[in-house]
Amino acid sequence: MPELPEVETVRKGLEKLVVGKTIKEVTVLWPRIIETPEVDVFAQQLIGQTIENMERRGKFLIFKLTNYDLISHLRMEGKYETHDPQNDRNKHTHVIFTFTDETELRYLDVRKFGRMTLVEKNQAGLYKGILALGPEPVPSQFKLSEFRSGLKKHHKAIKPLLLDQRLVTGLGNIYVDEALWEAKIHPEQPADTLKAKEIERLYHAIIDVLGRAVEAGGTTIRSYLNALGEAGTFQISLNVYGQTEKPCSRCGTPIKKIKVAQRGTHFCPKCQTLKVRN
Known part of the structure; x- marks a missing residue:
């Protein structure tokens, strides 16, 4: 998509x-x-x-x-x-x-x-x-304080929460996986258990990943071409999406693929551990 x-x-x-x-x-x-x-x-x-x-x-x-x-x-x-x-x-x-x-x-x-x-x-x-859309993922509209308070209202897993477009708009399967990897957060981590530093890392990761992808003209996985008939190039920068069993570029651990909320989900099991919190 x-x-x-x-x-x-x-x-x-x-x-x-x-x-x-x-x-x-x-x-x-x-x-x-x-x-x-x-x-x-x-x-x-x-x-x-x-x-x-x-x-x-x-x-x-x-x-x-x-x-x-x-x-x-x-x-x-x-x-x-x-x-x-x-x-x-x-x-x-x-x-x-x-x-x-x-x-x-x-x-x-x-x-x-x-x-x-x-x-x-x-x-x-x-x-x-x-x-129904949340703010655009740019600092002038997407505010850390509002993002933090929004996450604290939800116990559901962070990945499907980010996919529903209400806290911030524009994220789909590819860029949620990439942002969570960059922020070192497990895709199944309950949103309301994230610590302040994790939320801040995720906030900056969302802005960074989407910004770099826009600059690269998007990601071409299968059939995507822009209106000029050109493919995007961000696929060469992907760290986890579509990288199953390839070594994590940060720690070398093989990337794993699981299902989260019926969506194929890629993550590093060493960098992105699921934490049990009270």
């Missing part, structure tokens, strides 16, 4: 490719991609709209249009590509935005899990999925 660094990289690519273009026609080939309004209304309302800017909130892309906000969630394998109309359509192409300059922006999705919603201009922040 594209996580924050991948979605941010897609946003940057789309900013270069489609900002300033005006939509002439919209073709929806898989109606379930469109949440609201109805497909015909969705397509009609977009005609004549100019893409003024590209924004992101958590893992949501937001197309800022003349009169609307178009919210797009890529889910597992959604991606955008630009094409000339004569280019053959991939069988996984589900939505096509044709511009007045006769170029096309195509939304492709192998699993068809992605979703789009059209709302009134500047109302994306009120969308239910966005309303």
Whole structure:
């Protein structure tokens, strides 16, 4: 699934490719991609709209249009590509935005899990999925004191808590594993048992890991490419994710893989011990 660094990289690519273009026609080939309004209304309302800017909130892309906000969630394998109309359509192409300059922006999705919603201009922040998000993982919005108090309210394991997006947004399976390794915290450690120094290490690790991944253009594990058709490079910097049985780069112990909350989870059994606390 594209996580924050991948979605941010897609946003940057789309900013270069489609900002300033005006939509002439919209073709929806898989109606379930469109949440609201109805497909015909969705397509009609977009005609004549100019893409003024590209924004992101958590893992949501937001197309800022003349009169609307178009919210797009890529889910597992959604991606955008630009094409000339004569280019053959991939069988996984589900939505096509044709511009007045006769170029096309195509939304492709192998699993068809992605979703789009059209709302009134500047109302994306009120969308239910966005309303539930925690702060962006940057120091100006993500505050250590609030993170600390949030963790103390939950006895559940730290990994699934970080995945649910409420304490901080943008973390998925890859970057939770990486941040927990960097902070030397076991993925099953109950959140409310973390000590002050551990919380501070984790706070800085989240900012560091996601920041470096954004700089690297994200992580390409299988099919991820950005809007420019380029792969990310953060996979060469991964310390635990996908490194099962390889030596930990910190201590040399083989990395282990377990299931935590139904998610494949990678950690170092020496650096990240599960601590029993009163």
